[in-house]
Each structure stands twice: as C-alpha cells, then as structure tokens.
Amino acid sequence: MRLHWHRRDLRAADNAGLARASADDPVVPAFVFDTAVLDHAAPPRVAFMLDALDGLRSWYRDRGSDLVVARGDPREVLPELAAEYGADVVTWGKDYSGLARERDADVRQALDAADVAREAVQDAVLHEPGEITTNDGDPYSVFTYFGRKWSEREKDAPYDAPEREALADVEGDALPTLDELGFDEPEADVPPAGTDRARDLLDSFLEDDVYRYEERRDYPADDCTSRLSAHLKFGTIGIREVYEGTAEARSATEPGSDRDSSVEEFQSQLAWREFYAQVLFANPNVVTENYKEYETEIRWNTDERGLRAWKDGETGYPIVDAGMRQLREEAFVHNRLRMIVASFLTKDLLVDWREGYDWFREKLVDHDTGNDNGGWQWAASTGTDAQPYFRVFNPMTQGERYDPDAEYIKRYVPELRDAGAEIIHNWHEASPTQRENAAPDYPEPIVDHSQRREEAIEMFERARD
Ligand code: FAD
16 A cells, blocks of 8 residues: 655646556555644635645545545654555655755655655656756756756656546545634635646636737736646646646647747746746755845845835835735736836835745745745846846836736726826826826825835945955
C-alpha cells in the first residue's frame, strides 16, 4: 500500500505523484491541514483550498475511495497515517519554496525513523529548478534566456488519473470548516475551485481569448486572461494538461501568424512562473530580502497614511484605486494592475515592497511565493531582471493607455462612474471645482506623482552600487 500526500496538487488527473503512487499498489490519498502552513495562510486561499478539497474528495468518493484528512504537524501525522493504513511508501509532489523544502526534509527524517520509504516527484512545473541553467550551470537571473530554453524543451504529456481499482478502500473524516480552522469569512468573493472549474476556464480561454491574448492581455477591462493562477497555485489542474491544451491551440494556427504568436505569448507566461520558481529555489531568502544588492540600504519611507490609502483604494489615482479595490472585492488583480499598484506603492509612496507583498499575501487567492515575490521585486527594482529604478510607471499614462474609456476604473470605483474618461485620467490636474463637479466623493491625489518620481530616483541613486 502507498500513501499519497496531496499538497499543492488538489486533483486526480495529470498528477505525477499520484500516478506514481498508484502505478503498482493501491493508494491511500491523504491531505494534512499543516498547522505551520495555516499560520501563513489567509481566508481567501483557505476558502479556495477547502472548495478544491471538497471536489477532490467527491472524485475519490465517486470511485469507492475517499480522501483521508488529518490535522497537525506532518512530521507526526504522516508516520501515523502510514502505520494506520499499512503504507510502506509515502509519495508527494515537490514544492520549491524554502519553507516547504525545510518541512519536507523534516518529514523525510520522520519517515526514515518510522521505516517508511518516501518518494518526492516533480509535478508542479514542466521544468524544475536546476534543469534549465546557464552554460555554467547557474540559475538564470534574466528571463529572456531562461524563457528561450524553456520553450525549446520537450514537455511531458499529462498523466492519467488513477483507475478505480488503484484506489484503496478507505473512509475519510469530514473536512473542517473555515471557522474550525480559525479563519474568518473572506472579505472578497472567492472564485469556485476544483478541477471541473479549472478545465472550464482553460477550455473557454483556449476557444477564443488565447488568440487575442498577445494583443489584449494588458487591457484589464477586456478580462481576456485565463484566470488560472489560483488553480495553478493549488494544483486543481495539472501544468502538463494546461500546456498540452496550448500546444493543441497552436497546432490549429498558421506557424508565425498572429494567432500562433499569441498562444506562444501565453506559454511564455507559464515559463515566467517556472522562472520565478527557480529564482526562489536558488535564493530562498528573497521572500524577505532584496534580490539585488545595493551598496547602501534603500531608505524606504514610513507612510502609514499613504499605505492605508493604498490598501483602501483611496489614493486619488483612479487606476491605482481600481486595482486595489479589485483586490479587495475579488481576491484577484489583473496583471497590468499588479504592476501599476506595486510601482505606485514603491515609487510614488516610496514604501518598502515588503509591505505590499504582505498585503497581497493576505488578500490574494492566487498568492504564490515565487510569483508574488518576483512580481513585487520586479516592480520595486530590487529583483531579477528588474524594471530599472529610473523607469517609474506613470499612473495617468498607464490608465490612459490601458483603460482609455475608464471602463475598468468605473467597474471598481463607483464614485467615478459619472465622470468622463478625460477628467478621470487627468484627476491630478483637475481644479477643485472640476473635481467637485465630476465626482464629489472621490479623493484628491495624496501625492504629486512628478515630485515623487524624482524622490524615488534619488532614493535609488543613494542606495545604488
Ligand atoms: P494569465 O495571463 O492567464 O497567465 C497564465 C498563468 O501564467 C498565470 O495563471 C500564472 O501562473 C502565470 N503567470 C502569468 N503572468 C505571470 C508573471 N508575471 N509571473 C509569473 N507567472 C505568471 N501570480 C501568481 O500566480 N501569484 C501571485 O501571487 C502573483 N503576484 C504578483 C504580484 C505582482 C506585484 C505582480 C506584478 C505579478 C504577480 N503575479 C502573481 C503574476 C501575474 O500577475 C498573475 O499570475 C496573473 O495576473 C494571474 O492571472 P491569470 O491567471 O489570468 O494570468
């Protein structure tokens, strides 16, 4: 008998670890509510995860098996479960963050001590950290070269879900509720989880949006991205299955055509995810430290009022506020907006990226250590392949270019619904009377962008090596 420990792979299909576990022996599927992991979790993600677990449990139950659920420290729980179900091997899908690796090393030791074999399997990525390196064997710090090698490599095909007879006849306990796990209801509307939902999203994306992705992905009102991020984070869909779908979509296009290059652009985002996974693997300390070293420490601003306004979407910069309110309402933010709001926090408010990262970690349903940290450090000019410090996003031009009719802004900032796009994009220059007439309840800008831009550049120049 084998035990498969589900972690960030809350699915049965295209699950490399589960496929391995069920190849020769019946498998007992298990999930452990790890108290240490829950300490770092937040309501939207726990809600999404519980929904995903519910779907997974139903999948097993429909086949006469069940998901065994336990709570506690996996170092103690897994040897106990192995003993209880007579499993002599425990399998799991590898996780690449520093904390996960430390935990897994401890679990390995505990299983060794209990005389239970274990096998960690590559599952969450198409190419794992260490596979794509520079010619000297070092991890990449620039995406372009990594991305090129990533796209040239052969990819594994999806794994089949285990057959019914490969599943052990077990009965699991009920799943805990959010409240029982110690979490409040999320403030946001958390999207539904589960493999069926992930497949629906993928299918509808591949039908149409993928072919306009390259042209329209930066326009938030279009909403033409896949929305797969939380599913990829929790593994409700396998990465090989997603990639295979994109390869099929590409094969239906003329090589070199706009449609072909649009699907390729989407594939390249999947490569970014793996780029950041290898950055995190090679530099686990980036979670709290700048990736790029500066000669003098950057002297970030302490601005409680600004930080509060940023979190509340009350900065008086319409595009920034729309992004921050989308985060609160949906536990999700469009990628262009993540870049804009991150730039605003770090380059207009001059607040440390770690404050923003913490807020995203609390609010995002798709928070992924590698991607979130990579995104923040990119925007703050402290990361790999970073935005140069002297390139500061201008929130007005960003709004004008990517949301010309202010459609996205109006969706999330109701105070501006009756205002015209022109005044919205020029809010900082409007007179008090114009503001009063257009949107009396919307705040005036909390900072002067041009002045802050200069200050940001000076701040980086002081710290620069
Ligand atoms: P799509 O455009 O459909 O892309 C498909 C998938 O590719 C995504 O689901 C994601 O897995 C991956 N991807 C896309 N863009 C990126 C990127 N720039 N970097 C790495 N992977 C990418 N992504 C997260 O998954 N979790 C995070 O916590 C996260 N935090 C971010 C924070 C900041 C400050 C920034 C600038 C970006 C962050 N991203 C994060 C990357 C990106 O914004 C999201 O992956 C994307 O918006 C999710 O929407 P989607 O699934 O519709 O993306």
